[in-house]
Amino acid sequence: MKKLYTFLLLSIFAATDILASGLSTCDFNYINDLVGGRATGMGGAYTAISDDPSGAFYNPAGLVYAIDNQISLSVNSYKNRKSVYKSVIGSNDYEQEVSSFYPSFFGVTQSFGQVKIGFTFATLNNEILDQDSYFDDLTLPIDGTDAPTTYNMNYNITENTILAGPSVALFATDNLSFGLTLYIMKKAKQEIALQMITYEYNGAKRYSQDSTYITEDVWAIKPVLGTQYMPNKYIALGLSISPGFVLSHTKDTQLFRKPYAGGNDMNQTNPDGDPLITFKTADNDIDDSKIPTLVRLGAAYYPSNKLIFTTDIIAHIGSQNLQNDVENTFNIALGTEYYLTASFPIRFGIFTNFANTPNIDKSKANQEAHTNLLGLSSSLSWQTRNSSITLSGFYQASEFFGISPLGEGEAQVYAGSTTVQEMQMTLYSVSLTGSARY
Amino acid sequence: MKIRLLSFLIFFSVMPLFAQTAYTTSLKTVIYSEPSLGSEKVAQLTQGTAITINKTHGKWVYISSASKNGWIQKAFTSTVKPKGKVSILGNANRTSRMKARERASSDVTAASARGFMQTENSKGRSRPNQEALKFDPADIDKMESVTLSEDELITFLRQGGLLD
């Protein structure tokens, strides 16, 4: 109970701090989603392949190898992320689950003479968190007595990041190609948090209320410049670089806080002279917002028309991801595709999704969660010359059968406290893609 | 008289444009005295020789060329001057890399893919999808990769005592 008390008190006084440090950790790992049904099946190791519309995202230089004109649609994707903070409320875990159902990809490629043109739309992240917590059997120690307390929290976050833009690719020589995708990136995030605590004291029923509303919008340009080299018909090498340039980043906040001691007079102060009731609004243009640069280096081996082996190294270089301080992050992915029959390819992939936050320093407080994920992916297609349907999915987790292959996840749930809690996360997605060649 | 001469000139300058101009297409085309393979050989024309077709008799045409006149087989003529080979294969280097990207499904038609679920009902033909499985694009690539120059072919024919 003591822990809960601490948690609640701290949350009363520092609600926005809790929100800022983010129990929601989707920003703390870069690879929240994989684009394209075929690429997903191969762990996202697609930089040396990229020969279908989803290639516009990984390495547009691969589009020159897209055979005929193609269209690809993934309009049914389901994603689920679950974060478990161990032993946070007493010995109980605190769980947060986010899921959404959304269109994840649309793309076309078309030949124009010797050049390939494309247009693609990808949803990089789409999460809706809707969490209600209600506890009515709590007590708060006030002036030596145990006051019966109810705690009510409604927490909603919606976040959506999309990329959309045209691509162009061409051969420079017979075995070297270049490509460029000009993506506009839009990120929209809304957080609404309402906290309501009621308690009984001296025969009166008092309440304390907190509401926060944050809306954040980011517009950025995220070009992808890529090249692919095929020294012979068995091997392909790919390199793509995607820097981000933030065009505008606005964050509008509205905060209302009325602790139990406050009445209806907004000029009331506490013994130290600070106002008891807080009502703040702010419309901020954030000037120095940055997005890390994404560098992908890949190789693929084509031993026959039935088999592919591929690997990618994925680097996010940059110390700032919008308003978060991040570190350079390196990930690796491996994938394979095998045609069981001429119409049934299956794919498998394995990839890392390291946290972009620094390791938690046990002497400091208010640090961001740090959880590394290992991902497994697969896809299966029913394929003919001109069309295909693909079912793809991935499963990322910080722990498999009790073993954390990339280290245990850690978080600091309590604002202002240096204690560290163990965190587990699972992130999985299933997608259905339809493609056609024409 | 002069009018006659001029009309004559006009008529004859225009005439050739209405008679059929053609070209020989075989490496060497034999002109015969009659429309028959057994008749006397008049001359041999090299590839691309311009000829005028004056009349037709079955599969033969009576032609006049710069050197000789006579009968040749219509199959060995063309109204288009021989220019070179027509190909759909494209650039070999680039094509081989593009082909490497094609997966095994490239030759599966929707019909044969459906055949996977159904059984062919008559004539005991093998199911189409199995045929698609058997096809290896490397086979047709190998077939198309054999290159022989005209000189090599002529040497080969000579070695067999075939060209005179």
Place this chain on the structure above:
Amino acid sequence: MRTKQKYLASIFFVTFAILSCTVGDNVRKRETEQHQQVTQELLYGRLLSKEILSRYKVYNNPEASVYINKVGRGVALFAGRSELTYYFAILDSETINAFAAPGGYIFITKGSIMAMENEAELAAVLAHEIGHVNNRHIMRQIPLPKGNNIADTIASILVAQGTVVSAAMNETVKKASTLLFENGYRIQDEYEADQSAISYLIETGYDHRALIQFMSRIESIKKADAKLQVYHTHPPTLDRINMINSFLKEQNSASITGKLVTERFQKFKTSIH
């Protein structure tokens, strides 16, 4: 009089100028048309070849492949249609059969070669197949689907180096398969191919009698071994031989001689045993 002469002269020049311009344009137009037609033929033939290669395995022997291409392309030099490159392949099958697809893709079984005695017979069979190609028998009997499909298909081939095939084209190729493997060509077309073969053999210098000799031998093999699979899609051999003989008689060419070329053929035949 001078004015009149000048007048007529100017008519002469104008007429000539106009007509030669039109003729010039016509030439270019014909060249493009021919190019387009041949490209369509090649597409058709390549697709049909894939069907053939789905039913028969290729006999993989690079040297044998070169030899058969030399013989086949050598004959083709004298068969007209200089714009085509002919491709020859040996199919790994004991049956006696040969197939030709539009555009110059020609296949002959190993079994056929084993039943031959000399290069002239090989040239004869290949010449017969070239005859089917050059006379466009498949194209005429099962024509390409009409309409925009073909223009788009050709455009995408030339532009994207892909193999877009419309449903209509698929149907066409399937029908052509049935022709090759089940129904056979029209009888007239078989006779025409035989006659073309004779012409090509004579022009190249092979002994044209090799064609009839090979056909007769196959006939006796068939009678001796009923189980042996011989091309069942051709008209009866006797009829073919009779037609050829009438043709030779009409052409006064029964007595034309030519080479058989046995030695290097026997070496080739041994190498593929």
